[in-house]
Amino acid sequence: MRSRTMQVLAVLFVVLALGVAWLWQQQRQPARPAQSLVIAANTEYVGTCAVVAAQQRGYFTEQGLQVKVLPYSSGKASMQAVVDGKADVGTVADIPIVFAAMDGVPVKVLATFFRTGKDHGIIGRRDHGVLTPASLKGKRIGVTQGTSGQFTLDVFLNWQRMDGSEVTMVNYKPEELGQALQRGDVDAVAGWEPFLGAMRKQLGDTAVSFSGEQAYESIYNLVSLQRFTGERAAVVPRLLQAIEQGSAWCEKSPREAQPLLPATAKLNRDEVVAAWPTYHFGLELDQSLLLAFEDRARWAIRNRLANSREVPNFLDNVYLEGLGEVRPNAVTVIH
Secondary structure, eight states, rough: OHHHHHHHHHHHHHHOOOOOOHHHHHSSSSSOOEEEEEEEEEEEEEGHHHHHHHHHHHHHHTTTEEEEEESSSHHHHHHHHTTTTSSSSEEEOOOHHHOOOOHTOEEEEEEEEEEEEEEEEEEEEGGGGGOOOGGGGTTTEEEEEEEEHHHHHHHHHHHHHHHGSEEEEEEOOOHHHHHHHHHTSSSSSEEEETHHHHHHHHHGGGGEEEOTTOOOOEEEEEEEEEHHHHHHHHHHHHHHHHHHHHHHHHOOHHHHHHTOOTTTSSSOOOHHHHHHHGEEEEEEHHHHHHHHHHHHHHHHHHHTTOOSSSSOOOGGOOOOOHHHHHHHGGGGOOO
């Protein structure tokens, strides 16, 4: 009996010694150095919730990433920051990606991380004669050219059997549209939330709203240049893991997210929470993204908005490996 006890103690001693040796070895190993990363994000858009949450709640840090978020008021500006080398990654809707690809920029989509079909539309002034969609004919309409706002307006006009030439489009930055409408410099504006909500609040009963729900689905993406995916490929899965955590938190925490986001902090909380079910957070690379790219490209060609006259092979602009490692089932792009 004593011999058996001694054997058990000997085994426990060996296991303990191995455990101590492993811990000592782990402590000797240098900590994984944090990777610095700059993200250009349209923080004036609720779709960037996952990025803001990942930074504020420490998800980037958990992945060994030291992230700086550069705030912009549109995906178009975020895309330009990436092209100009001011940022490694940008948060961008589909249309700026299409224009970049058609200009030969080696842009790569790392993942789609937000979708909604209910955040674009048109706000008009009743006292300027904007009462119905048909009454937009002949009016001055503010829009940020080369963005989803212009695409939404163009589709909306087509529904009224109007051509873009039958209105006067005036180009403004997204944050300038509300002031232009309030001053009366334009009769209506086309854009997206939260700018539209702020305009309705400013104008009160003078405002008339037309939804762009059926005209455009916002598909929001993380993008980089090909150089980034080549030189820093190991960083991409860590970035996507953090964004995935941020997406999951945003999905279930609208009341906590509302004051956290620059885009919604000043809006009525109940209204934000009521709209939240129309927002879809989560990582994917779906075949529908390529179909949307092709549709937007044909629109750009038809309206002579792009230098190229051919629809590119947008599969070349999708980086599958990163999300394939993090969420392989979310990659449904045919390749």
